[in-house]
Amino acid sequence: MNKEQLLTAYWTITRKECVRFLRIWKQTLLPSVVTTGLYYVIFGTFIGSQIAPISGHTYMQFIVPGLVMMAVITNSFANVASSFFGSKFQRDVEELLVSPTPSWVMIAGYVTGGVLRGLLVGALVLGVALFFTQLTVYNWAIVIGFLLLTAILFSLAGLFNAAFAKKFDDTMIVPTFVLTPLTYLGGVFYSIHALPSLWQMVSQANPVLYMVSGFRYGFLGIADVNIFVSLSILVVLSIALIAANLFVFSRGYGLKN
């Protein structure tokens, strides 16, 4: 396939993915907006009003970046995991597998779909936050960079999960038993400096910490972890997952018999 044909194949997959999540927006876009809105009300307004400012910012301002990141993580992962597994389940993934579309284009198309849903939900959740507090941006480049890298990383993770999943339950195990605990323990609601030193060390093994910390730095200019360390970890994890997905697709693990 020449460049133009590769681009057509990529846009076809991306477009199909976007049409899918926009068609079922009540399942894909709305739930995160409602859930995060409740977090704003309960943790930000009711409980947050009784918590002292953190580094000069209200508790509500402190948790907004983490909650936005949580929405981006869960939606990017879920979009690719459910869509790709759904295609495997209905066997319409064969439409792609018989075509000359190379593996890397398939991966790029699905990941772009996941990233776009993650970013759209992130923007909606951020929009809702403006009803509760005023937000200032310390560094736009860092905000956008962390948002994009996180969405890419978890879209890749969702694709990897779906490639090996044999039933729908397999696509729910990671979000329920891995992503949710990692996100809640990743400094969304607190600074890890508030933890005992042992738990600070344990927290550093949690990759979500680096995403939340870096993203929060972009808004507030404060971080639990050095911004360059966070960025490096995100880049390394993304490269590792790209390599893993390319390997799986090229060998056909979970896709071909």
Next chain:
Amino acid sequence: MPKALSIKQLSKTYATGVHALEAVDLTVESGDFFGLLGPNGAGKSTLINIVSGLVNKSSGNVGIFEYDFDKQVEKTKACLGVVPQEFNFNVFEKVEDIIVNQAGYYGVSRTVAKESAEVLLKQLELWDKRHQPSRVLSGGMKRRLMIARALVHHPRLLILDEPTAGVDVELRRSMWEFLQKLNAEGMTIILTTHYLEEAEQLCKNLAIINQGKIIEEGTVKDLLGKLRQETFVLDTFENIGVNVLQKLQAFQAAAVDANTFELSISEKQSLNDVMRILDEYSIRVRSMRSKTNRLEELFVNLTHKKSV
């Protein structure tokens, strides 16, 4: 001209240990209408799935036209259109979107794909359903949708895995005409089918596969020539007596009822002899028909012989 399909020593052993294909050699000429016949579990779908890239082979080589599958996988796939045995499209997607998206995976622009989709959907009488989700289509319509999808990128080789399974007689005939037209226009077609009449009507060349091996291959005419015996049913105006049946003993004649009997003609016997005997007894033949599909008889003989 390069062969449309060239398979050498192709083997497939599944993780379960099942040997689906054992050192299969198969060649399909460009422009051919080729039939691949075999009982359930013979290895037909495995072979097709390897050629279309859905199953990894254990060993052997696959070539499609001038391209080697292992070395030029994108080019081989671009030559190929596949209609699988089971429905494999997104049931929530609209009919037109299924076709246009498939074209996109082959690098065909959306504008061109929409034009091709319109032509195909009209030819296959699905144009009125283009905005419907595919789940509302009838079984026959779903089969035609898969044919349209396989053709949207104008493949040189079309592979159909039991395309008329579960399709009514009228629709099956119209699909035959459509496929014959494609073949006449130069497209190479490989067909697997359980309807042996279908293979006899459509195919120029055939291969019979059983237990993962090609057990017979050649032109339809040559293969039918190997059939050594054919059974006929004759209806007569006059009653057939025991004497007549005894006289026709060499033809294994057996009465079905007073005015109907069956007989078998081997390759060295002639129907003229039968007619002469009937004439001697002043028995007039009202009608005569072949009892079984000739290809079916050959198929059963070969696969049974192999199994024994």
